[in-house]
Amino acid sequence: MQPAATAVPATAAPAASAAPALVLRGLTKEYVTGKPVLRGIDLEFAPRGITAVIGPSGTGKSTLIRCINRLVEPTSGQVIFDGHDLVALNRAELRTARRRIGMVFQEYNLVERLSVMENLLSGRLGYLSPFKAWLRRYPQRDIERAFDLLETVGLSAHAHSRADSLSGGQRQRVGIARAMMQEPRLLLADEPTSSLDPKTSVEIMALMQTLSGMHGFPVIINIHNVELARRFADRVVGMTGGRVVFDGSPDAITEEHLKSIYGGEDWLE
């Protein structure tokens, strides 16, 4: 296993002037005490651009992304977002912070029995009292935004369809639109294309790229497909064994790097 320090050849050169949007310091997670899944992750994310996190299955990519919005509680370390250490927040403060962190999932995680519109509006739940949410009394502004976003992702005709009547690609578009409803300042995507066909995968990646560029927020994507990562990401972080072993521009990844990330070499031929 390589220590993290030896394998950081090229930095993505984040805009020197802008303060990073997100800083991870010594982020560690142990599901079982003494068996860390994340071993002290230190990363900074610029306010713009797509960062792809690649690495073998079980190496802690999903855990890393879930530690950022604390769907998984980190064992130690800091997650500095918007001037606050998210790890130190109490439940109510954490909910407030989560409102501005969008998340997209591998299996879309839409509420299947609700309509597309309800799924989109659920992105605003952090701003609404549970009672109003239950009665579906959303501000008109949110409703307008939801219709606009549906148009952006090309699903205007499906506003009132039930989420489980959509195809995989359509569901992921709804998932992205739901995250966009939050007016995110950070978008986390956990294997957003792993359940999709190659063409749809490219479309979904392109959609996230467009939205990120349009609204100006950083995106962190866990991804298995190295080619997609190369094509869409501005920066690639390679992880193995709970550590960062590569951090640089997509062009800088060589076969040597892939070997050190995924291990072995037969699969590269």
Next chain:
Amino acid sequence: MAARTGSNRVAFPPSWTARAAWLVFGIYFVYAASHLELTPARFFSGLEHGGKFVARLFPPDFHRWELLAKGMIESLQIAVLASALGVLIAAPLALCAARNLMPAWATWPARAVMVVCRSFHPVIVAILFVKAVGFGALAGILALTVASVGFLGKLMTEAIEEISLKQVEAVRATGAPFMSVVSYAVVPQVFSRFVGFVSYETDANLRNSTMVGIVGAGGIGGTLFSAFQRFDYDFVCAIVLTIIVLIMIGEILTLRIKKVFGV
């Protein structure tokens, strides 16, 4: 070929524990039957008495229909009110008891309440409430509410524990407060099953509400019991037929309700 014939691999190895358990069960069945003097002779003489009783049931006597109607309406009210109260108490209790959403300090007390509610037959609970609040429908309503809480609570808890947590995770990630997570990610997943449970429980309460009257907790049961004691078997028959019709109507209504909710 040779390998196949020579092979003695067993796909389904015999379970000697299971066989022993079946044997023990068979022996116990024979023992229990002999202990209770369950003889064919007794069974056939019983059939004869039964035949005479059935003959005296007919024709049913609907002359006292006012008494009958009053009892049936009361039973119906008991069943509906008990079911409604049962749902109102059971649903939040089930949420507290669901292990996938709540910590242990919440689930154990909630589960304990349900177990206690389920421990006794509604008639036993009805006897307790008759002693506590006196004869009449109130005792019946309370008794059946207790039964509903126990039963609905258990079914609802299990339904909540079977939901997909992915949907919960997604709603939680938006920064939604807990009650909104419940109403957006939990309720949609369990609602159709809840409608099914409630209609089933209402059906059960309808049947049980005709029975708690026997111990004085209101409803048609009291009328039925006194008709038995006076050997008014034709009136008994009228009551029994009416109960059957009521249950059937309940069944039809249930189907309609399920259709309305798109279950």
